[in-house]
Amino acid sequence: MFQLRTQAPEYKPDPYGKVEVAGPSDYPYRLNFYDDPPTHMVTLEEFESCAIDRLRVLGEIEACFARNRPPDERKAIVRAQCRKYLPLDPNDSLSRAQFEQRKKDHVGHFVLRLAFCRSEELRRRFIKAELELFRVRYEEELDSELESFLKTRSFGLELVDDAEKMKYAELLKDANPKNYVSFSKKVPPKDLAKERFYKVRWTRVPDLVEHRKVLVKGGWAYVPASEQSSIVFNELEAHLKTSLEATAKALPRLDEDTRIVPLLDHLSKGFLAGVPAEWDAEHSGEDIRADMIDDIARKHYPACARNLHENLRRDRHLKHFGRLQYGLFLKGLGLSIEEALLFWRRSFSKFTDDQFNKSYKYNIRHSYGLEGGRRNYPPKSCQQILTQDQPGAGDNHGCPFRHFSTDNLESALLAWYSPHGLTQDDLDEVTKIVKAGHYHVACTRVFELTHAAQGVKKGEGVSGDSVSHPNQYAAKSRELEKTHTESVKMDVDGSGVTMAL
Incomplete structure (x- = not known):
């Protein structure tokens, strides 16, 4: 092809x-x-x-x-x-x-x-x-x-002549009376004599038959020109279905092409977690210090990063994939290598300096491209978190929306986000989305609910897109807080009122 x-x-x-x-x-x-x-x-x-x-x-x-x-x-x-x-x-x-x-x-x-x-x-x-x-x-x-x-294109349409149209005139009007009866003096009724009708087998337009928008007689559906689009859409649907089945049969021929198959595997997971938005995933926002992370986590973290942070604070340790996921997230947040080493050393307080340096320091430097092959690893996207390195017993990495049970997810979301506006009533909507397998959509809805005070409305998502990257969530959350704070400060200063924010 x-x-x-x-x-x-x-x-x-x-x-x-x-x-x-x-x-x-x-x-x-x-x-x-x-x-x-x-x-x-x-x-x-x-x-x-x-x-x-x-x-x-x-x-x-x-x-x-x-x-x-x-x-x-x-x-x-x-x-x-x-x-x-x-x-x-x-x-x-x-x-x-x-x-x-x-x-x-x-x-x-x-x-x-x-x-x-x-x-x-x-x-x-x-x-x-x-x-x-x-x-x-x-x-x-x-x-x-x-x-x-x-x-x-030939859609198999047969134009109904005037004689046949007049023969079934009353039935055609009854099939869709709103088109021919004026309910308002401002909207004149259509003239049946000027309306074009097409005749197709009723099986071609099941949606129009279901909603009683067409006359069905003798196995034929009489479709007005205004409803012609339904025939076009059904034709495209049938065409795509047939074409995709044919493509599936031919796909094994690509198995030996190492350039194409990995790319197709990646694309096929796009509905699961969305496609990362066009933004700088390696470093978004200003540089941060190790002592700022607790406050940022409490206010701006998505569920995956919040889960890792809470478990790190509780256990003073994370397993390998948890450290990797969270470490790269912090790197994307703006944590320098020096601050990262300070943050992880303080977090792993139950280990001695010698144990920390031997077991963990190298991997932290490696993720910043300072050891080994010196590759500068980017933070993990939602798609990578959802599809790679699935968590097992005792692990804390992954996506809570996918990897938590419903009860655990609801408890965690309330604990983390109720101070920011999430309520018990909101959880039904979120868990319904989760059960349908739309994990990044559920995360987007949580973002909207917890940032309503900053002006985010239902349906807006993160700058018009669904959440597709944890750092995208955190960066937008911090940006909204900064904009909101500056706006309030300007209003207060302009009115001559002093107020602690």
């Missing part, structure tokens, strides 16, 4: 005609049914970046469904995500980026098709998210471009 290269040289004519180069004519419309896979050359970097940006959008769509957002709210979020990661300009736009935008959309879809074809559950979730993305794009498409796009 894809031809991959590790570099991006200039395109040169191939004397054997084996290399195809995509051009603007390959993408005449913004809407795409993704019938044909890309056959042009794609770099590994492009292969990954196109998929990740598309996954950011699909991940937010999945989060919207997990939180039962209403359609209008969901549509607004999808549009915002598309503007950010998958913009598609119309044909009459003055932008010259149309071709690159549409090629990126095309490549990203097929890469994720490879990643999410592996199981029935992944295919189902991928199709649901893709359909919602297509639906939003369809509804905001220009009428002229939409009509042209629909003419490029």
Whole structure:
């Protein structure tokens, strides 16, 4: 399907005609049914970046469904995500980026098709998210471009002639009376004679039949043009289902490609924990000192880091993976190597200096890239925490939303976050999200609930995204506190009132 290269040289004519180069004519419309896979050359970097940006959008769509957002709210979020990661300009736009935008959309879809074809559950979730993305794009498409796009495909529609339409006129009106009866003087009723109807087998439009929006007679459904979109969406759903099943059968051929399979494994876990947002994961915020950590933990930590901190304070020790996860988190928080050594030495107070230096100092320096291969390790993302190094008995690393029992999770959340606004009533919503397997969405909801006093509303998440990284959570929490404090201080100073904050 894809031809991959590790570099991006200039395109040169191939004397054997084996290399195809995509051009603007390959993408005449913004809407795409993704019938044909890309056959042009794609770099590994492009292969990954196109998929990740598309996954950011699909991940937010999945989060919207997990939180039962209403359609209008969901549509607004999808549009915002598309503007950010998958913009598609119309044909009459003055932008010259149309071709690159549409090629990126095309490549990203097929890469994720490879990643999410592996199981029935992944295919189902991928199709649901893709359909919602297509639906939003369809509804905001220009009428002229939409009509042209629909003419490029055969949807098996049979236009109902005037004679047949008049024959069933009363039944057609009864099937959807709101279209033809005016309930307001400001909204005139539609003229049935001018309305176009299409005839399709009723099995093609089960959703319209279910909601009694169409006339069903003799095995045919009479669909008004205003409901034509349902046929288009059902057609796309059937097409994606068939295509994903075919891709799953062909996927074993990629097993020997060590460049592609690890990347697809990583992408397939994107719905589990989201995709890390575009921010500096290695160091966010100002430098901090060892003696500041207790206060920061109490006010700004996500559940995974809070659990590690509380257990470290209680046991004065953490096992290897716990030290690794928490140490890298602190590094991303802004703790220098000198302060890190001081923090861990104080925390491991039951050990002598000699024991600490022999057993732990090297690993701390190693995580900062100062020993061994001198690799500068970044903090772990939610996806890594959820999928790697699963905790066993006596371990404290991992994600509490996934690895705690329901009772333990509720008790822990109340203990950690009730001072910040979390109540017993909120736990039902959070645990419902957890039981559905949307762990990062549950963490996002806790963030919203505990930062309502700083102006965070339900649905806003962390700067418009779901939590996908522990340091993202902590950095945004500290930023909100700083902004809120400065705002209150300005109000107090402006009114001439002195107040202790």
